[in-house]
Amino acid sequence: MNFLSDYIIAPSGQHLKLLEFLAIVIYTVHLPYVALVIGSSGVAMWLTFSDHEIPSPRFARLAEDLLRTFLGNKLHMLVLGVLPLFALPFLYAQWFDAVPFAPIGYLVLPIPGILIGFALLWLYRSTFAGRKNEFHKHMGLGTLALLTLMGSYFVLLSAVVRLQDPEKWYRLTNLVILLLNWNVIYKFLFFVHAAFAFTGVGMLFFLFRWSDRPTTGDPEYAAFVRKFGAGLALAFSFALPVFNLLYVFTSPDVIFDSTVYGIAAATVFVCMLVAYMMLASLRSAAPRYTAAAFSMLIVVFVLSSTYDVRAMANANREHAVLLEQEAAKKRMEHEAEIDAKIAEQSGSSVGEETFNRVCTQCHRFDQKLVGPALATVLGKYNLESLKAFIANPTKVDPAYPPMPNPGLTAAQIAAVAAYELEHYQQAAGGAAGQTTAPGATPPDTTITQPEVKH
Amino acid sequence: MIRRILDMAVFGYFALIIVLILLLGFRWHTQRKAPTQPIAFSHEIHAGRLNLECVFCHDMADKSYFAGIPSVEKCMSCHTGVKTESPEIQKLTKYWNDKEPIPWERVHRIRIRNHVYFSHKRHIKAGAQCEHCHGDLRAMAQVRQVKSMKMGFCVSCHEVNKAPTDCLICHM
Numbered sequence A: 001m002n003f004l005s006d007y008i009i010a011p012s013g014q015h016l017k018l019l020e021f022l023a024i025v026i027y028t029v030h031l032p033y034v035a036l037v038i039g040s041s042g043v044a045m046w047l048t049f050s051d052h053e054i055p056s057p058r059f060a061r062l063a064e065d066l067l068r069t070f071l072g073n074k075l076h077m078l079v080l081g082v083l084p085l086f087a088l089p090f091l092y093a094q095w096f097d098a099v100p101f102a103p104i105g106y107l108v109l110p111i112p113g114i115l116i117g118f119a120l121l122w123l124y125r126s127t128f129a130g131r132k133n134e135f136h137k138h139m140g141l142g143t144l145a146l147l148t149l150m151g152s153y154f155v156l157l158s159a160v161v162r163l164q165d166p167e168k169w170y171r172l173t174n175l176v177i178l179l180l181n182w183n184v185i186y187k188f189l190f191f192v193h194a195a196f197a198f199t200g201v202g203m204l205f206f207l208f209r210w211s212d213r214p215t216t217g218d219p220e221y222a223a224f225v226r227k228f229g230a231g232l233a234l235a236f237s238f239a240l241p242v243f244n245l246l247y248v249f250t251s252p253d254v255i256f257d258s259t260v261y262g263i264a265a266a267t268v269f270v271c272m273l274v275a276y277m278m279l280a281s282l283r284s285a286a287p288r289y290t291a292a293a294f295s296m297l298i299v300v301f302v303l304s305s306t307y308d309v310r311a312m313a314n315a316n317r318e319h320a321v322l323l324e325q326e327a328a329k330k331r332m333e334h335e336a337e338i339d340a341k342i343a344e345q346s347g348s349s350v351g352e353e354t355f356n357r358v359c360t361q362c363h364r365f366d367q368k369l370v371g372p373a374l375a376t377v378l379g380k381y382n383l384e385s386l387k388a389f390i391a392n393p394t395k396v397d398p399a400y401p402p403m404p405n406p407g408l409t410a411a412q413i414a415a416v417a418a419y420e421l422e423h424y425q426q427a428a429g430g431a432a433g434q435t436t437a438p439g440a441t442p443p444d445t446t447i448t449q450p451e452v453k454h
Numbered sequence B: 001m002i003r004r005i006l007d008m009a010v011f012g013y014f015a016l017i018i019v020l021i022l023l024l025g026f027r028w029h030t031q032r033k034a035p036t037q038p039i040a041f042s043h044e045i046h047a048g049r050l051n052l053e054c055v056f057c058h059d060m061a062d063k064s065y066f067a068g069i070p071s072v073e074k075c076m077s078c079h080t081g082v083k084t085e086s087p088e089i090q091k092l093t094k095y096w097n098d099k100e101p102i103p104w105e106r107v108h109r110i111r112i113r114n115h116v117y118f119s120h121k122r123h124i125k126a127g128a129q130c131e132h133c134h135g136d137l138r139a140m141a142q143v144r145q146v147k148s149m150k151m152g153f154c155v156s157c158h159e160v161n162k163a164p165t166d167c168l169i170c171h172m
Helices: A002-007 A013-053 A057-070 A074-095 A110-126 A135-162 A166-171 A175-179 A182-209 A219-250 A258-283 A290-315 A317-346 A350-357 A374-380 A383-391 A410-435 B002-032 B043-049 B072-079 B087-097 B120-125 B130-134 B151-160
Strands: none
Touching (some): A013 A057, A013 A110, A013 A135, A013 A182, A013 A290, A013 A317, A057 A182, A057 A219, A074 A110, A110 A135, A135 A175, A135 A182, A135 A290, A182 A219, A182 A258, A182 A290, A219 A258, A219 A290, A258 A290, A258 B002, A290 A317, A317 A350, A317 A410, A317 B130, A374 A410, A383 A410, B072 B087
16 A cells, blocks of 8 residues: 555544544445345345255245345445445555554455455346256355355455554464454454344345335235344344454453443444344234334444444554644644744744743743743854754753753744844843854854754 | 243343443453552643653653653752642642652553563664553543553564564563
């Protein structure tokens, strides 16, 4: 991702917060869709296989309904399934620009696999009608597509999870090491179980509540779909909290703050709501709370991606501070340039303004404060040596505490040094020339050399 | 009846996992909570808003194995005059007048320190940034340990900065 570095300027704190928000939005759009795609094709394959072994028209009909509802639209695949993937690396590249060992390259790696997986799924769906004649081709395509997609998302999720553990980045030299980690494995299992739970709920939502309701007018089929969907969602929403707990347990210490634990606990609570709603659907004669359960599972995805993004930000907060400092420095230099231009045009002095804002916290000209009265010490300096001292203060008089670095830009230092010396000379009258150190040139009050280090 | 027992069991199962997560959180909170210090000294004010450099107070950090805690004298070199009306500064002045050291609680500690040699001086000379190990003190009103300070943490930084990773560099 190094080629991007030329186009990235250090983001400010607000910019980083915005990037975190965008990451959550991208996960929230992308992951539930992929979960439905993976879950529904997995379930459809199982139904097709069962129908092939012991023919059952209900199974075949549900498989067809699932494929039509969840894999039926190329536009969905493109907008929800593919486009967000390309936004993600750009987003993290701004966070981790020029950070050695940051595993953001692994975010790009699974994209080809995911594209191939979607293409294979499309082929799988189009061979559904002719599955009686070419059963093995149909199932083979489906299996291949599912394995490709699952493998790719294992890599993607592991890259996302590994961004939360900067202490171990140096070890991530190849893909096997990236994947073999309990934290990554639990995250992946959480995602797969969420996918099947979401598919179960999605079955109830789309086949009973959405625009075309294939279950109306056939109570036997409706009862079958209700029991199948609710049972599937119930079973997998029971497994979700376990993997969530194991994921929290294996996460590195650096990711945590109380919010992260709160998010993890809230995820389990929402899973509980889904489980109760599915129990109600199983017990009553018609599916209940389908829209609520569907939204609740989307909330599970939102919470789990918020957990990951927040964890990433917590683990790398020092890096964020450095980025903010760099951004602040750039901004300050820019403002100082503007100040200098304004001062030049209006005739007022940057030096005086800087002196009153910064130096007067400890110094007066004629009075001892935290630091010495300037009238007693300025005689020892000319413009160059004063600029050097302000840029890099050292302890001179043991009677005073050492002077902290005031953190001024080169232009501000030059201006304030000139201002102080000018003020000093005016106060000392014409005698200023005699008070400079022997051999030093008389103070030159023009700003000539702004390249002093600071 | 069975239905009610089933409902209770479902609730118990989810509640158990929520409790376990909160217990993990509680363990993290007690182990990593910032210790209460005798004086409410704020790095956020000194290092953050006043922009003092770390070695301005911790003047032994670049000269010694130990960064050390600044002497009371160091505090008093400014606080004889600055903000003397604050009750926290009056606590400081009392320690100064009584000629007592301030009993600060230690925050950072390598757990198996008897087996690890660590020198602040070496690391600062090599250009290591204080915040890399100690976190963003400019934003901390109360200091807490943010890094694991485990071996992986040390080694990763050594690898990144091409510092030696021989065992005997730290374990001797």
